[in-house]
Amino acid sequence: MKKLIFIIVGIIILLIIIVLIKTFTYPFKKVNANTSDGWKMMKDDSAIQRLSGGLKIPSVSSGELGEFNYSPFDTIKQYLKASYPLVYQNTEFVEVNTYGLVFRLKGSNPSLNPILFLSHTDVVPPGEAEVKNKSENIFRPDDKPLPAVSEVSEEWDFGPFSGAVANGRIYGRGSIDMKGMLFSLLESMNNLIKTKHISQRDIYLAFGFDEEVGGQQGAAKIAEHFKNKNIEFDAVYDEGGLILEKGSVNGINSDVAVIGCAEKGFLSVKIKVKGLGGHSSMPPTESAIGKAAIIMQRLEKDQMKPTVTPLINQFFTNVGGSMSFVNRMAIANQWLLKPILLSQLTKNNSTNALVRTTTALTMMKGSDAPNVLSPEVEFVVNFRLLPGNTVKDVKQHIAEATKGFDVEIEEIDTVKEASAVSPTNTKAFKLIESAIKEIHPSAIATPYLTVGATDAYKYQIVGKNIYRFMPIKINNAEKQSIHSTNEYLSIENYMKMIHYFEYIMRNYDKQ
Structure with missing residues (x-):
């Protein structure tokens, strides 16, 4: 018996030694202790005013494309042309499907695959609140006034289409998502043209107009346009990740620049559950709504299995150096501690989304009266x-959850597989890291999984190196303002964003 105890104790001690050795020798990325601010911001009032004027144009996309109010999109086309005459005069410019905008700045070596930067002109609605009409002095290069717009004043420091510049910020719907990026790209290209810089390869800008409602008429048509012209891009850059301020990510004691190298797929299904209807005074033993509740409980309780994908493992390797010893130990010893690591990750909404296909019950419809049993209940x-x-895996998962019930299952909305995972050993990715270091030297740059949808997905038909990243440093409050109230972009972030994209454009073939 004693011999057995000694053997067990010896095994435990050996495991502890192995765990500690692996923890201390694991190749965590070293945290950059650089305390400098990097590139010093140089304020450009003209650039700020051009963005401010663009934010005053209420280019809202909502509902089906046929319900669009296209007038603001006509206005923004005119505004961009008036604001950036050098870009329009020195690039090949085409409109795709009327409102998709494509610019090509020719390089010196046509044998090199071009690079592509994406954005979109549409924004989400400003929200529901007290509405009043305003007719302000809306900036425009030709001094012609833009039409009055409806302003939502409640819960906004300034109206969502005011384009107000105050407190070191530029306020307005779309300032972050994503007119700030759109205008910074045009500013960057404008600077290249003004300084007569000629890149080796062509540089493209492509702006969709319906990204917020799926991008089928904007980005999808532009990608098809490129495909038909047999253009293959060396790199595609779009929105997705951000520079998350120190303290905004639990357990990570550093600024973290998360670069989306892939994005999750999307599937919404409507499940109709059938049962006996009738009057509530004589209910059946199992109602349709009760059956639906069982299915919903199954879906939430028995979700698809979590896993640490190679991309997320790379993320942990990069950020682990700024995490606690216990977290580093779990990451370094997944051979032993992976179940514990996954258990902890799935308890948090944000990290749960990184390690599994998530399940969200979003809509439900049954009886329209309190005393009527519906013979059919549906939920999404x-x-x-x-x-x-x-x-296919998810559909099989749904089939298991609905087994034993009379149901109809219908796909709704856009259905798409998860994207391909772009490599991190490319010139395109390394240049992102270099450009981040230029504007935020202390930030940890790391590949990441984008959990939301972007236009980038549609460009897989014309490029394999697709990266989703917007170079702005953001705190939790600012992150919450995206698609919500009081959205703004700091002037510092805007100036650094312009410099970031100009840096990539100028240095792509110097790496």
């Missing part, structure tokens, strides 16, 4: 697919 469940899971 949305899945965001982890790379490695397929739509």
Whole structure:
């Protein structure tokens, strides 16, 4: 018996030694202790005013494309042309599907694959609040006034289409998502043209107009346009990740620049559950709504299995150096501690989304009266697919959850597989890291999984190196303002964003 105890104790001690050795020797990325601010911001009032004027144009996309108010999109086309005459005069410019905008700045070596930067002109609605009409002095280069717009004043420091510049910020719907990026790209290209810089390869800008409602008429048509012209891009850059301020990510004691190298897939299904209807005074033993409740409980309780994908493992390797010893130990010893690591990750909404296909019950409809039993109850469940899971896998998962019930299952909304995972050993990715270091030297740059949808997905038909990143440093409050109230972009972030994109454009072939 004593011998057995000694053997068990010896095994435990050996495991502890192995765990400690692996923890201390694991190749965590070293945290950059650089305390400098990097590139010093140089304020450009003209650039700020051009963005401010663009934010005053209420280019809202909502509902089906046929319900669009296209007038603001006509206005923004005119505004961009008036604001950036050098860009229009020195690039090949085409409109795709009327409102998709494509610019090509020719390089000196046509044999090199070009690079592509994406954005979109549409924004989400400003929200529901007290509405009043305003007719302000709306900036425009030709001094012609833009039409009056409806302003939502409640819960906004300034109106969502005011384009107000105050407190070191530029306020307005779309300042972050994503007119700030759109205007910074045009400013960067404008600076290249003004300084007569000629890149080796062509540089493209492509702006969709319906990204917020799926991008089928904007980005999808532009990608098809490139495909038909047999253009293959060396790199595609779009929105997705951000520079998350120190303290905004639990457990990470550093600024973290998360670069989306992939994005999750999307599947929404409507599940109709059938049962006996009738009057509530004589209910059946199992109602349709009760059956639906069982299915919903199954879907939430028995979700698809979590896993640490290679991309997320790379993320942990990069950020682990700024985490606690216990977290580093779990990351370095997944051979032993992976179940514990996954258990902790799935307890948090943000990290849970990184390691599994998520399940979200979003809508439900049954009887229209309190004393009537509906013979049919329907609900909607949305899945965001982890790379490695397929739509077929999710459908099989739904089939298991609905087994034993009379149901009809219908796909609704856009259905897409998870994107391909772009490599990190490319010139395109390394230049992102270099450009981040230029504007925020102390930030940890790391590949990441984008959990939301972007236009970038549609460009997989014309490029394999696709990266989703917007170079702005953001705190939790600012992050919450995206698609919500009081959205603003700091002037510092805007100036650094312009410099970031100009840096990539100028240095792409110097790496």
